[in-house]
Amino acid sequence: FPFTSCIETVFAMLALNVQARPANMSALKDKHPNSKEDNEILPPDHLNGVKMEMDGHLNKDFHQEVFLGKEMEEFEEDSEPRRNRKKLIEIFTKVDINKDRSVSAKEMQRWIMEKTEEHFQEAVKENKLSFRAVDPDGDEHVTWDEYRVKFLASKGFNEKEVAEKIKNNEELKVDEETQEVLESLKDRWFQADNPPADQLLNEEEFLSFLHPEHSRGMLRYMVKEIVRDLDQDGDGKLTLAEFISLPVGTVENQQAQDIDDDWVRERKKEFEEVIDANHDMIVTMEELEEYMDPMNEYNALNEAKQMIAVADENQNHNLELEEILKYSEYFTGSKLMDYARNVHEEF
Numbered sequence: 001f002p003f004t005s006c007i008e009t010v011f012a013m014l015a016l017n018v019q020a021r022p023a024n025m026s027a028l029k030d031k032h033p034n035s036k037e038d039n040e041i042l043p044p045d046h047l048n049g050v051k052m053e054m055d056g057h058l059n060k061d062f063h064q065e066v067f068l069g070k071e072m073e074e075f076e077e078d079s080e081p082r083r084n085r086k087k088l089i090e091i092f093t094k095v096d097i098n099k100d101r102s103v104s105a106k107e108m109q110r111w112i113m114e115k116t117e118e119h120f121q122e123a124v125k126e127n128k129l130s131f132r133a134v135d136p137d138g139d140e141h142v143t144w145d146e147y148r149v150k151f152l153a154s155k156g157f158n159e160k161e162v163a164e165k166i167k168n169n170e171e172l173k174v175d176e177e178t179q180e181v182l183e184s185l186k187d188r189w190f191q192a193d194n195p196p197a198d199q200l201l202n203e204e205e206f207l208s209f210l211h212p213e214h215s216r217g218m219l220r221y222m223v224k225e226i227v228r229d230l231d232q233d234g235d236g237k238l239t240l241a242e243f244i245s246l247p248v249g250t251v252e253n254q255q256a257q258d259i260d261d262d263w264v265r266e267r268k269k270e271f272e273e274v275i276d277a278n279h280d281m282i283v284t285m286e287e288l289e290e291y292m293d294p295m296n297e298y299n300a301l302n303e304a305k306q307m308i309a310v311a312d313e314n315q316n317h318n319l320e321l322e323e324i325l326k327y328s329e330y331f332t333g334s335k336l337m338d339y340a341r342n343v344h345e346e347f
């Protein structure tokens, strides 16, 4: 029966109501789900190369995503260290544009922008398949009703029955949670519908429905949704307390407590040092939008500097090959046991 465990996760991620505390989920989901296993016609919670997820979580894998681009999957934890090492050396050589065997912040910034574009191109490619799934007759546009039928079918409803009911304007019997998800999807749908508003989405509009990160209007919409979920006093801005508010409900065990402590610490740091650009201890929608914009070059330079600082053992504000190999786990997510061996021989 298709309605079991995964549906709850999907709902939890999509049901962006005030009660939904993102922090509760930090303990539950260890890693963001692979988008390919997810329902491909649903907007994903996690967007590669975007600093924050739809549910308000910080994207923990962000720096790896913008460093590896579409090669992320090449660095699985169990893949062979020798091969990873070779690939990492290849990447280093590419990032080092002026071939002085040292990566500057500018070089890293340029690389990050390139990899961000790569993620976007991946999204465009995947969107082609998703669009085909919701537009089976291939007339290049999808109505809200057509999408609604596909969505409910993906949730286990009988596609023909639902289609028939919608056609005859009959009432659909869906549970409250599904109804909430539907309403949130509908809002998003109409946001993605560029003028003239015909309630039909073409492939490009459908892309911004699934991937708001590269459309100004949709990015703004996404920011509004996130702020709405975290903003307790409803003034449209976020204080630090609102941004790091603790999860509702009791923490059952010490491990979950530790996760939540880390969660709070990381968010406080990000709020104070990065998101609140003018440091007045208030995060406005504009500040959050700047922060989340993947095409923002200033953000990319900041990220580049941060990444270099993590591994810059000789403190020259550049990254040398030894440094990047030593900090392989940070850059690629996988360790290299013999990072230092033979580094010099290969150059």
Ligand SMILES: [Ca+2]
Residues within 6 Å of the ligand: 096, 097, 098, 099, 100, 101, 102, 103, 104, 107
């Ligand atoms: Ca260089």
Ligand SMILES: [Ca+2]
Residues within 6 Å of the ligand: 231, 232, 233, 234, 235, 236, 237, 238, 239, 242
């Ligand atoms: Ca507020």
Ligand SMILES: [Ca+2]
Residues within 6 Å of the ligand: 276, 277, 278, 279, 280, 281, 282, 283, 284, 287
């Ligand atoms: Ca501010």
Ligand SMILES: [Ca+2]
Residues within 6 Å of the ligand: 311, 312, 313, 314, 315, 316, 317, 318, 319, 320, 323
């Ligand atoms: Ca260095």
